Amino acid sequence: MRNEHLKLERAKARIAQLRGFYIHAAVYVIINTLLILIKIMNNIENGESFAQAFFDFSTFITPFFWGIGLLVHGLKISRVNPFFSKEWEARQIKKYVDQDKVDIEKFK
Template sequence: MKTFTTQEDKRKRAEQRIKALKGFYIHLTVYILVNIMISTVSVVGNMSSGDSFIEAFTTFGTFSTAIFWGIGVFFHGAKVFEFNPFFSKEWEERKIKQYLEEDTNEIGKYN
């Protein structure tokens, strides 16, 4: 019976990961499509104002939304793919051990 619960838990975790992955891919697709549209409108608008294609294409405003939204997409992907260079599992384990030792030492002071 316990194996069934473990398999059920594994399935739920897998379904949650699939849902998160699907959400990321939807976010990435919307990001690409919307930013193509925004960049196109920006370039065409700048060209109609007298800028050359190169000038219109290389202005910051053309890609500012893509840059800042891209940062958000990056962090969304990092979360989904469990990429965290700063707080790795090893770091978490070291901190847990550290806090357990500190608690043990604290309790030892009063005994």
């Protein structure tokens, strides 16, 4: 019974994480679409062509950096860690255990 309760709590926590990510992604799309449209319209009013306004570097600064944050959020909830995976951790532990064995043998 206790094990089932723990599984249920983990499932609820996982769903809450996914919901948070989906909300984050939806807000990202809505807000950045509006920001890009406003920026393009302002640039066109200031005499730029559509192409100049669209390809202006400053048009995509906010979506770019916010997109990096969204990517990190997605990687976190998907439990993908490209930098410090379980295999990397296991290799590091083995390396340090082996090094300790060598150090202990030196001092015997």
